[in-house]
Amino acid sequence: MDRAERIGFWVSGIGHAGLLGAALVGGALFRPQPLDAVRMAEVATMSEAEFQSLAAAAAGRGPVSDAAATTPAQPRAPADENLPGELEAANPPAPDARAATLALPPSRPEARPDLSDFQAPNRPVAVATDAPRPAEPENSVDLAALPQASDRPDPARNPGQPQSPAPIPQRSALAPAESSRPRGRPEGLAEAVQARREAAAAARQREELLAREQAEAAAERAAAAKAEQAAARRAAEERAKEERREAQAEAEAARKAEEAEARARRLAAAEAAEKAAAEEAAAEKRAADERAAERKAEAERRAAAEKAAAEKAAAEKAEREAAEAKAAAERAAAEKKAAEKAAAEAKAREQAETERKAAEAAKQAALAEAMQDQGSGGSGGGGAAASGPPLSQGEKDGFRVAVEQCWNRGSLSTEAARTTVSVRFSMAPDGTVEKGSLRMIGHDGGSDAAAKQAYEAARRAILMCEKGGYDLPPEKYDRWKDVIIDFNASGGARVN
Amino acid sequence: MLRQFLLTSVMALSGLGLAAPVLAQDGPLRIEITDGVIEPMPFAIARFHDEGGAGEYLAQVQNLIAADLTGTGLFREIPASAHIARPESFDAPISYEDWKAINAQALITGAVRVEGGKVVVKFRLFDVFAGQPLGDGMQFDAAAGNWRRAAHKAADQVYSRLTGEGPYFDSRVAFVQESGPKDARRKRIGIMDYDGANVKWLTDDSTLVLKPRFSPDGSRLLYTSYATGFPQAMVMDVNTLASRPLGTGQQGTMSFSPRFSPDGRWIVYSLEKGGNTDIYQMDAATGAQRALTNAPSIETSPSYSPDGTQIVFESDRSGTPQLYIMGANGGEPKRISFGEGRYGTPVWSPRGDLIAFTRQVGAKFHIGVMRTDGSEEKMLTESFLDEGPAWAPNGRVVMFTRVTPGGDGQPRLHSVDITGRNMRPVKINGAASDPDWGPLLP
Numbered sequence: 001m002d003r004a005e006r007i008g009f010w011v012s013g014i015g016h017a018g019l020l021g022a023a024l025v026g027g028a029l030f031r032p033q034p035l036d037a038v039r040m041a042e043v044a045t046m047s048e049a050e051f052q053s054l055a056a057a058a059a060g061r062g063p064v065s066d067a068a069a070t071t072p073a074q075p076r077a078p079a080d081e082n083l084p085g086e087l088e089a090a091n092p093p094a095p096d097a098r099a100a101t102l103a104l105p106p107s108r109p110e111a112r113p114d115l116s117d118f119q120a121p122n123r124p125v126a127v128a129t130d131a132p133r134p135a136e137p138e139n140s141v142d143l144a145a146l147p148q149a150s151d152r153p154d155p156a157r158n159p160g161q162p163q164s165p166a167p168i169p170q171r172s173a174l175a176p177a178e179s180s181r182p183r184g185r186p187e188g189l190a191e192a193v194q195a196r197r198e199a200a201a202a203a204r205q206r207e208e209l210l211a212r213e214q215a216e217a218a219a220e221r222a223a224a225a226k227a228e229q230a231a232a233r234r235a236a237e238e239r240a241k242e243e244r245r246e247a248q249a250e251a252e253a254a255r256k257a258e259e260a261e262a263r264a265r266r267l268a269a270a271e272a273a274e275k276a277a278a279e280e281a282a283a284e285k286r287a288a289d290e291r292a293a294e295r296k297a298e299a300e301r302r303a304a305a306e307k308a309a310a311e312k313a314a315a316e317k318a319e320r321e322a323a324e325a326k327a328a329a330e331r332a333a334a335e336k337k338a339a340e341k342a343a344a345e346a347k348a349r350e351q352a353e354t355e356r357k358a359a360e361a362a363k364q365a366a367l368a369e370a371m372q373d374q375g376s377g378g379s380g381g382g383g384a385a386a387s388g389p390p391l392s393q394g395e396k397d398g399f400r401v402a403v404e405q406c407w408n409r410g411s412l413s414t415e416a417a418r419t420t421v422s423v424r425f426s427m428a429p430d431g432t433v434e435k436g437s438l439r440m441i442g443h444d445g446g447s448d449a450a451a452k453q454a455y456e457a458a459r460r461a462i463l464m465c466e467k468g469g470y471d472l473p474p475e476k477y478d479r480w481k482d483v484i485i486d487f488n489a490s491g492g493a494r495v496n
Numbered sequence: 497m498l499r500q501f502l503l504t505s506v507m508a509l510s511g512l513g514l515a516a517p518v519l520a521q522d523g524p525l526r527i528e529i530t531d532g533v534i535e536p537m538p539f540a541i542a543r544f545h546d547e548g549g550a551g552e553y554l555a556q557v558q559n560l561i562a563a564d565l566t567g568t569g570l571f572r573e574i575p576a577s578a579h580i581a582r583p584e585s586f587d588a589p590i591s592y593e594d595w596k597a598i599n600a601q602a603l604i605t606g607a608v609r610v611e612g613g614k615v616v617v618k619f620r621l622f623d624v625f626a627g628q629p630l631g632d633g634m635q636f637d638a639a640a641g642n643w644r645r646a647a648h649k650a651a652d653q654v655y656s657r658l659t660g661e662g663p664y665f666d667s668r669v670a671f672v673q674e675s676g677p678k679d680a681r682r683k684r685i686g687i688m689d690y691d692g693a694n695v696k697w698l699t700d701d702s703t704l705v706l707k708p709r710f711s712p713d714g715s716r717l718l719y720t721s722y723a724t725g726f727p728q729a730m731v732m733d734v735n736t737l738a739s740r741p742l743g744t745g746q747q748g749t750m751s752f753s754p755r756f757s758p759d760g761r762w763i764v765y766s767l768e769k770g771g772n773t774d775i776y777q778m779d780a781a782t783g784a785q786r787a788l789t790n791a792p793s794i795e796t797s798p799s800y801s802p803d804g805t806q807i808v809f810e811s812d813r814s815g816t817p818q819l820y821i822m823g824a825n826g827g828e829p830k831r832i833s834f835g836e837g838r839y840g841t842p843v844w845s846p847r848g849d850l851i852a853f854t855r856q857v858g859a860k861f862h863i864g865v866m867r868t869d870g871s872e873e874k875m876l877t878e879s880f881l882d883e884g885p886a887w888a889p890n891g892r893v894v895m896f897t898r899v900t901p902g903g904d905g906q907p908r909l910h911s912v913d914i915t916g917r918n919m920r921p922v923k924i925n926g927a928a929s930d931p932d933w934g935p936l937l938p
Contacts (some may be wrong), residue, residue, distance in 0.1 A: 391525065400527050407532035411570040413660035414849075414892070414914065424524065435627070453660030456623065456630075460601055461532070463625040482524035491530025495917070 202436030209426055209437075212481060391472070391479050399470055403485060406465035408457060409493050416453035417489055419446030423458045424484045429477050431469030433462055441484065458487045536572035537658065539565065540579060540600035545586050547609035547616075553640075554608045557617050557647045561604065564651035564665045567691065568893075569918025571658070574600050586618065595624045602630070602658055606650065615643040619650045621657055630657045644693060645937065652936075662847075662890035665690060668934045669886070669895060670708035670717055674907060674927040675701065685719060687734070690888070690933070692909075692923040698737060710934040711756045718742070718754040718763065729754040729765050731780075742778060753797050756780070757824070758804045764788070766796040775809055777824075788826035799844045799851075800824065801868070808832070808842040808851055808868075819853060821868065832870035841884055844868075847891030850914065854883040854896075863896045865914055876916045880905075884929065889936040895922065897929040 046054075391399075409417050421444075426437040438459055443451035462485070472480050544550075544558045565571040581594035586607040595603050606619035618635035622628070634653055638646040645666055652663030667690050676682045682701040685708045688694055699705055704722035711717070717732045721739075729742040729751040742754060742763060754765035760780065767776045767787075773794045778785040789795045793813035800807055808821050811829070817838045820829035833839040837857035844851055850865045855875070861882045866873040881899040888895070888911075895911045898921075907929035909922040922928075 396525075396527055400529055404529050404531055405533060407529060408535055408537060409532045410534035411537040411659055416660040450660055456626070460623070460625050464599075464601070480525045484524050484526040486526070486528040487532075488528055488530045491532075493532045493534045495534045 198436045201434075205426055205434050205437055209482065212478075389476065391476055395473060395476075399472060399480070402465050402470055403461050407461035407487060409489070410495075412453055412457055413450060415446050416450040416457070419450045419454040420444045420486065420488045420490070421451055421454045421458050422484055422486045423455065423462065424482070425462065427470070427472075427481055427483060429474060429481075431466075431472050433466050433470075435463065438462065445489065454487065454489070458485070461487075536566075536570055537601050538572045538574050538599055539602040539604065539658075540574045540595060540598065541576075541604045541606070542579065542581070542583050543576060544605075545583075545607040547586065547607045549610040550608040550615075551610065553610060553615050553643055557608050557615070557643060557650075558606065560644060560647040561606070561619075561651040561654070564648060564691070565655060567920070568655065569913055569920075570655075571602075574598055586620075590622055592622070592624050592627045595622075600624050602654075604654055610640065613640055614638065615640050615646055617643075617646040617650050619654070621654050644689060648689070661892050663936060664888040664890045664893065666937045667889050668714070668937065669909075669922075670698075670710060670932045670934065671909060671924075671928045672705060672708065672930040673697075673701075674929060678903065678905070685717070686928070687934075688924060695924060698732065698734070707753060707930050707932075709755050709932050712758055712760045712935060714934040714937070716756075716760075718756065720752045720754070726750050727752040729763075731763075742783075751776075755799055757800045758802050762800075762804075762824075764798040764800065764807060766798070775807070788822065789829070795820075797841050799842055801844045802846050802848045806844075806868075808844055810840045810842060819851065819870075832866070832868070833873075834870065835873060843885055843887055845887050845891040846889055850891070852885035852887060852894050854885065863894060863912065865894070874916065876912050876914065877910075877919060882910075884931065886931045886933045888933050895931045895933055897931065899929075 421440055422442040424437075424439055424441045426434045428434055440451065440455040440458075443454065446454065541558055541562055544554055546554050550557075562573045566573050578598050579594075580597055581591045583590065583605055586605060590603065590605070601624055603622040603624050604619055605622070606617065608618075609616050614637045616635060616637040618633060620633040621630045623630050631653075634650070636646040636649040648666035649663075652665045655661065655665065656663050668687055669690055670685060670687050672683050673686050674681050674683050681704075683705050684701040685698045685705050687696050687698055698708075698717065706720040706722075706727070707718075709718040715734055717734050719730055719732065720727050721730045721741075722728070727750045730739050731742055731754075732739040742751060742765065750768040751765050752768075754763050756763055763778045763780050765776055765778070766773050772792060773796055774787050774789045774791065775795045775798045776785050776787050788798075788807070789809075789811075791811070791813055793811055794817075795809055795811045795813075798807050798809040805824050806821055807824055808819060809829075810817050811820050812818070813820075814831065817840050818831055819833040819839045819842045820831050822829040832851070833853070833855075835855065835857075837855055840854045840856075842851050842853045845865075849867065851868055852863065852865050855862045855864050859880075860878050861880065862875040863877045863882045863885050864873060864875045876894065877896070877898075879898055880901040883897055883899075885894045885896045887893075891914075893911050893913055895909055897907045898910050899905050899907045906927040909924065909928045909931050910919055911922060912919040922931075
């Protein structure tokens with residue numbers, strides 16, 4: 001019985017013994033604990049009258065009678081040692097007589113907002129002298145008394161009518177005679193206040209947005225570096241694996257030693273790369289550049305001595321390694337023919353190439369790490385907060401469909417319905433749209449007026465379907481806090 | 497070892513270049529929406545306020561504005577019973593949340609008062625979800641008998657601001673009223689508001705009259721009269737009702753299908769001479785006329801483009817009636833219709849982008865529209881007999897005649913949106929045909 005079998009017996013024996021033991025005594029160990037009995041207490045309700053009398057007694061409005069104290073079966077708080085008559089906290093708050101005389105809540109409207117811009121002098125009531133007086137018939141059924149549009153005096157030729165002093169804004173050219181604008185808007189109109197608040201809010205949002213963007217940029221850089229590093233590492237590992245497999249399959253005994261050496265060198269190279277990059281990161285870039293240049297020069301000299309060109313380090317290295325491989329092969333198997341040597345050389349060259357790639361990946365990994373270090377060290381100009389992965393296609397589609405179902409193109413003019421508009425806006429972390437940030441950033445395929453109409457429909461779509469906030473992943477907020485939607489009118493529409 | 501160090505250093509430096517594009521990938525989330533929905537936009541009209549003597553006009557004005565808007569098929573009114581907020585006055589602030597809650601996308605507030613025999617209507621329009629007014633408030637007044645015009649004007653403003661289309665509610669339509677049995681029809685020319693209200697008669701039914709056509713300013717009306725037994729193009733002053741025949745009336749000729757040029761200076765019409773029909777042009781002021789076509793085929797139903805530089809007409813020179821376009825001074829026409837069946841009565845849209853026409857395919861009639869180069873042809877209707885399209889002043893709606901089948905079939909006026917949706921009859925009593933939509937009233 002060899003050792004392995006013995007161990008096997010022991011393991012099996014112990015396992016089975018444990019199982020038997022559990023079956024024998026486990027029931028006693030794991031039987032359910034008896035539950036505590038449910039405790040019960042009697043409760044009783046009290047009537048409104050009883051409560052009132054209790055309250056009155058507590059407020060000192062009458063004698064604290066025993067009747068009040070013994071008010072039926074009032075459930076007592078466990079730690080309540082006070083008699084009902086002495087209660088303070090437990091008493092229901094008595095109506096405070098002073099309440100009625102309190103100063104009225106600030107029913108006075110809030111301070112009048114500055115509406116000076118709305119207090120422009122009211123426009124004259126009868127300014128609309130640029131429209132002809134409608135010589136409407138007095139509604140007789142007489143055929144001859146039909147509206148006499150052409151009989152209307154031409155205002156240009158009518159000296160009796162005062163000329164309007166200036167173009168009247170928003171005055172419809174279509175208005176019937178003597179149309180006048182409604183009075184100036186009254187003070188305190190909610191819109192004015194709201195507009196001002198929104199403007200302030202928008203300014204705040206812009207500032208926040210700016211700050212967020214900066215933070216996001218830094219975070220993004222860090223994330224990108226990390227991702228790259230991870231990718232590089234994976235790539236390096238993969239390549240190394242591949243290489244190993246290839247080498248093991250093809251290399252002869254003589255070359256195994258060489259390959260091990262190469263691998264060791266490769267690891268060393270990667271290590272060195274990481275170290276170097278970390279060092280560089282710690283130092284300032286310029287210093288690093290200088291050092292690198294120095295090292296490069298130094299290495300170049302040495303490399304030259306070894307007959308290696310520093311610029312083509314990889315190729316040169318491959319050659320060198322090929323030569324080494326050749327030498328090793330010669331030493332280990334002197335009887336091998338030159339053809340075999342050549343083959344070994346080729347293989348070594350191939351290997352060297354993959355090695356070079358691995359080294360490059362390692363370099364990138366090192367670089368990324370270095371950059372990350374730099375970022376967290378503060379010299380990168382931003383925090384290291386991760387912005388999360390980009391939105392998945394499903395998440396984007398969900399958002400798109402949510403807005404789409406509110407994009408009503410049915411009430412648009414034919415021109416506006418053909419106009420594509422791009423709308424940009426910011427979103428709060430809860431998925432709601434920051435209304436003040438909505439703006440059109442471009443349009444295509446229609447006049448400015450049509451684009452304005454199309455934008456209004458797009459804005460309605462965004463605001464209407466927002467409901468309590470769009471369903472977007474909060475952990476990726478950085479990815480959707482700023483949004484551009486292109487409302488492309490070339491697509492179809494569902495007719496409801 | 498040093499060599500490896502050098503290698504990594506060089507690679508680290510070159511890696512900076514690789515990392516740069518990654519850092520640049522920063523910006524807002526961008527998505528594209530291509531599909532939307534088409535449905536009537538829900539709007540609410542807050543109860544109008546009586547600012548003095550409005551009386552019965554208050555509800556009438558409010559109802560007419562709502563009817564104008566819903567009649568377009570583009571809007572849907574939210575009934576007052578669903579309203580949460582009831583503004584206390586015309587100038588009261590708007591509680592947008594209350595209107596949002598009932599999903600009103602647009603809100604109209606208004607007031608009516610009567611002073612000095614005039615009905616004064618004022619309104620404001622709000623975008624509820626954006627929480628802001630759409631344009632300024634406006635006010636219109638009209639003689640009490642014309643209160644409908646003030647309401648139409650207000651509705652026109654709302655319509656234009658919400659859709660971006662031009663207004664058209666405050667306009668009138670000329671038409672031919674038909675009475676009597678099919679084989680002995682009596683016809684007279686009438687004029688009405690676009691919605692069928694305020695009908696007035698311009699001719700009596702003693703002579704057969706056809707195809708009234710407004711002048712660009714709406715002050716004159718062209719039509720075809722059979723008073724002499726032959727068709728004769730006539731022009732009538734809408735104010736005085738005075739009529740006169742067009743041109744000198746050459747012996748043995750028949751003129752019909754007259755239509756004004758957009759500047760009102762020219763009249764283009766068909767003239768039958770010796771069995772051949774061509775298109776002629778006449779100076780409306782002098783009566784001087786000249787032929788624009790000279791072909792052995794039948795050319796008829798001319799209609800100017802809104803810029804007055806081109807004329808679309810119907811010709812059977814290819815064997816079947818098809819649509820052609822030529823310059824306003826004649827010249828070689830270019831065929832634009834190539835579909836199956838027969839095309840006729842082309843009318844150029846006042847917006848210039850489309851041409852409406854009647855098309856007969858087999859036993860079915862259609863009202864259709866196409867671009868002026870003949871592309872994007874689209875049928876808006878299909879029935880036993882649809883014919884004679886007329887454009888609304890904003891080029892968005894087409895009115896036409898639909899005749900019901902059968903021995904007692906009656907012509908009725910219908911209107912349809914150029915999307916092909918929202919076809920509905922015009923509410924007038926009796927049979928009517930040959931509509932022509934006049935210009936927007938001043």
